[in-house]
Amino acid sequence: MKAQTHRTDILILGSGGAGLLAALHAKQIAPDVTVTVVVKGLMGKCGCTRMVQGGYNVALAPGDSLERHFMDTIVGGKWLPRQDLAWRLCEGAIERIAELENEIGCFFDRNHDGTLHQKAFAGQSFDRTVHKGDLTGIEIINRLMEQVWASDVARLEEHRAIELIPARDGSGIAGVLLIDMRSGEYRLVQAKAVLLATGGGPTMYLYHTPSGDKTCDGLAMALRAGLNLRDMEMVQFHPTGLLAGPDTRMTGTVLEEGLRGLGGWLVNGAGERFMHKYDPAGERATRDVVSRAIDTEMRAGHTTPMGGVYIQMDHLGPEMVAARFPGMVKRCADSGFDLAGGRVEVVPTAHYMMGGVEFEIDGSTAIPGLYAAGEDCGGVHGANRLGGNGVANSTVYGGIAGESMARWAAERSTWSDCDHTVVEAAIARAEYPFGLAPGDLGALREKLWRTMWDDVGVVRSKRALQRGLASLGEHAAELRAVGLADGDRAFNLTWHDWLNLESLIETSRVIATAALAREDSRGAHFRDDFPDAGDLNTSRYVRVSMTGEQLHLDTVPVDFSIVSPGHSLIDGDAGAPTSVSGGPTQ
Ligand SMILES: Cc1cc2nc3c(=O)[nH]c(=O)nc-3n(C[C@H](O)[C@H](O)[C@H](O)COP(=O)(O)OP(=O)(O)OC[C@H]3O[C@@H](n4cnc5c(N)ncnc54)[C@H](O)[C@@H]3O)c2cc1C
Numbered sequence: 093m094k095a096q097t098h099r100t101d102i103l104i105l106g107s108g109g110a111g112l113l114a115a116l117h118a119k120q121i122a123p124d125v126t127v128t129v130v131v132k133g134l135m136g137k138c139g140c141t142r143m144v145q146g147g148y149n150v151a152l153a154p155g156d157s158l159e160r161h162f163m164d165t166i167v168g169g170k171w172l173p174r175q176d177l178a179w180r181l182c183e184g185a186i187e188r189i190a191e192l193e194n195e196i197g198c199f200f201d202r203n204h205d206g207t208l209h210q211k212a213f214a215g216q217s218f219d220r221t222v223h224k225g226d227l228t229g230i231e232i233i234n235r236l237m238e239q240v241w242a243s244d245v246a247r248l249e250e251h252r253a254i255e256l257i258p259a260r261d262g263s264g265i266a267g268v269l270l271i272d273m274r275s276g277e278y279r280l281v282q283a284k285a286v287l288l289a290t291g292g293g294p295t296m297y298l299y300h301t302p303s304g305d306k307t308c309d310g311l312a313m314a315l316r317a318g319l320n321l322r323d324m325e326m327v328q329f330h331p332t333g334l335l336a337g338p339d340t341r342m343t344g345t346v347l348e349e350g351l352r353g354l355g356g357w358l359v360n361g362a363g364e365r366f367m368h369k370y371d372p373a374g375e376r377a378t379r380d381v382v383s384r385a386i387d388t389e390m391r392a393g394h395t396t397p398m399g400g401v402y403i404q405m406d407h408l409g410p411e412m413v414a415a416r417f418p419g420m421v422k423r424c425a426d427s428g429f430d431l432a433g434g435r436v437e438v439v440p441t442a443h444y445m446m447g448g449v450e451f452e453i454d455g456s457t458a459i460p461g462l463y464a465a466g467e468d469c470g471g472v473h474g475a476n477r478l479g480g481n482g483v484a485n486s487t488v489y490g491g492i493a494g495e496s497m498a499r500w501a502a503e504r505s506t507w508s509d510c511d512h513t514v515v516e517a518a519i520a521r522a523e524y525p526f527g528l529a530p531g532d533l534g535a536l537r538e539k540l541w542r543t544m545w546d547d548v549g550v551v552r553s554k555r556a557l558q559r560g561l562a563s564l565g566e567h568a569a570e571l572r573a574v575g576l577a578d579g580d581r582a583f584n585l586t587w588h589d590w591l592n593l594e595s596l597i598e599t600s601r602v603i604a605t606a607a608l609a610r611e612d613s614r615g616a617h618f619r620d621d622f623p624d625a626g627d628l629n630t631s632r633y634v635r636v637s638m639t640g641e642q643l644h645l646d647t648v649p650v651d652f653s654i655v656s657p658g659h660s661l662i663d664g665d666a667g668a669p670t671s672v673s674g675g676p677t678q
Pocket residue numbers: 105106107108109110111130131132133138139140141142143144145146147148149251252253254289290291292301302303305306307309310346443444465466467468479480481482483484486
C-alpha cells in the first residue's frame with residue numbers, strides 16, 4: 093500500500109495547548125516557514141487542554157515569587173523533577189499568562205481592583221491559580237484556535253500520526269506517517285522539524301479523566317523511535333471521579349477538589365466517614381493520600397452499590413453547595429445524583445501522566461529535528477504534578493519548542509529523505525488486523541482497564557505488578573489475534589480502536605515495568621511492600637527505552653542543580669522540605 097506524500101517545514105502532532113502555542117510561536121519567529129498541525133480529532137474539540145477546569149499556576153501576586161512556585165513544584169514532585177525544567181516552567185508561566193491575555197485574547201477572572209484573581213490549589217504555599225470560572229480550558233483553547241485560524245497554519249484534522257520516520261542517512265527526523273481517518277489513506281509528511289505534542293493520557297485505566305482521543309500514541313511512537321521515557325511509573329489519580337455506572341462516559345469524570353476543600357465528607361458504603369483514619373487532614377489531605385484511602389476502603393469491601401465511596405455535601409447546606417458548584421451539581425444531576433442535598437458515588441480516577449519523553453529545555457529530544465512538549469514529556473513534575481501546573485507546562489514548553497523549531501527549520505533549505513523501510517514496516521503494522529478473523533476488541537479493552545486498575549493502580553506491590561505484566565503480555569498476544577470485520581478503511585473506527593489498544597498496551601507495559609523498578613514510594617507511586625520514600629539525597633529516576641519488543645531499564649541520579657533536599661530558596665524555609673511524607677502534593 094502506498095502513502096501520498098506532502099511537505100511542510102514544521103509538522104506539529106496534536107492541537108492542545110502545547111501544539112497550538114508551538115504553531116503560533118513558530119510563525120512569530122519565522123513567518124515564512126510553513127507550519128502544519130495534525131490532529132486525531134477536530135482542532136479545539138479534542139485533547140485535555142479544553143477540559144482544564146481549575147486553572148493555570150503563575151506567581152504574580154505581591155508576596156508570591158518565582159522561588160515559591162518553584163519550591164512548591166519541587167517539594168510536590170518529591171524531589172524528582174528535573175530542576176532546570178521546573179524553573180523554566182515557573183519563569184515561563186509569567187510570560188505566557190501575559191501573552192494569553194494580551195496577545196491571544198483570553199479573559200480570566202479579575203478582582204475588583206482589576207488584578208487577576210488567583211485561587212488556592214492544594215499543595216501550594218500561595219493562591220496562584222489564574223482561572224476563568226471553572227471552565228478555564230475552554231477559554232484558553234477557543235482563543236488559541238481563533239489565532240491559529242487567523243494565521244496561515246495548515247491543518248490536517250482527523251489525521252492520526254502512526255510513526256515517526258527517520259532520515260534515510262540516519263541524520264535525524266525526516267517526517268511522520270499519518271492515516272487520514274476520513275478516507276483511510278496513508279499520508280507521508282516530510283518535515284524539517286516535528287513536534288510531539290499528543291498529550292499522553294492514562295486512558296488504559298478502568299476509571300480515567302482524559303479525553304478518549306488520547307491513547308498514548310505519541311509515547312508509543314517515541315519508544316519505537318528509540319527515545320528514552322522517564323518517570324513513567326508516576327500516574328496521578330484524582331480521588332473523586334464520578335461513578336455513574338458502566339454505560340456512561342460520565343463515569344470517571346472529575347468532581348472537583350473544591351468540594352472536599354469546602355468541607356465535603358467522604359463516606360464508605362457502611363455509612364462511616366473514614367478519612368480521619370488515614371490522615372489528620374481528613375478529606376482535605378492531598379490527592380495521593382485520599383486516593384489511597386478510598387482504594388483501601390474499596391479493597392476492604394466497604395463500598396457503595398456501584399463499588400466506590402460517597403461524597404456528601406448536604407451538611408453544608410444544599411443551597412450554598414448549589415450556589416458554589418453549579419457545574420458540579422448539574423453534572424451529577426445529569427447522571428441522576430443530587431450532589432447538593434444527597435450523596436454521590438465516587439472513585440479514584442487516572443488523571444495525568446507525569447512521565448514521558450526525556451527532553452531538553454529548548455524542547456529538543458535526542459533525535460535531531462524532533463521536539464516534544466506538554467503531557468508527552470517527562471521530567472518537569474517528577475512524582476506529582478501540582479494542579480494548575482499542567483496547562484502551564486503545555487503552553488510554556490509548546491511556545492519554546494515552536495521557537496526552537498522555527499530556528500531549526502529556517503536554517504535548512506532542504507528536506508531529508510525518509511527511510512522507506514520504516515514507512516513500509518509501519519504500514520504493514522497498521523494493516524496487520526485486516527488479514528485476521530474479527531474478535532471482541534471491547535472485551536479486550538475492558539481486560540486492559542481491569543489489569544491496570546487492579547495490578548498497576550493506586551496501591552502497588554511486586555506480586556501485583558508481576559501479575560499485571562504477565563496479563564499485559566497476554567493482552568498484547570490477544571490483540572495480535574483480533575482482526576477487523578470490515579475491510580473498508582474510511583472512518584473505520586474499529587480499526588482505530590485496534591490501533592489505540594496497541595499504543596495503550598505498549599505504554600502500559602512501560603508503566604508497569606517502571607513501577608516494578610521503583611522500590612520506594614513517592615508521590616503518585618505507592619508500593620505497599622516499599623512504603624517509605626527512601627533517602628531523598630540519593631534520589632534516582634527511572635528511565636525506560638525499547639529495542640524491538642524488548643524494554644530496557646535504567647535508574648539515573650537526580651541532579652539537584654538548583655536546590656538540594658533539606659534546603660529551600662525561600663527565606664525562613666531553609667531545611668523545611670526534608671521529608672517526603674511531610675511535604676505537600678499537587
Ligand atoms: C478533566 C481534566 C481537568 C484538568 N484540569 C487541569 C487544571 O485545572 N489545570 C491544569 O494545569 N491542568 C489540568 N488538566 C491537565 C491538562 O489538561 C494537561 O496538562 C494539558 O492540557 C495537556 O496539554 P497537551 O497540549 O500536552 O495535550 P492535549 O491538550 O491533551 O492535546 C493533545 C492533542 O494530541 C492529539 N493527538 C493524540 N494522539 C494523536 C495522534 N496519534 N495523532 C495526531 N494527534 C493526536 C489529541 O487529539 C489532542 O489534540 C486537566 C486534565 C483533565 C483531563
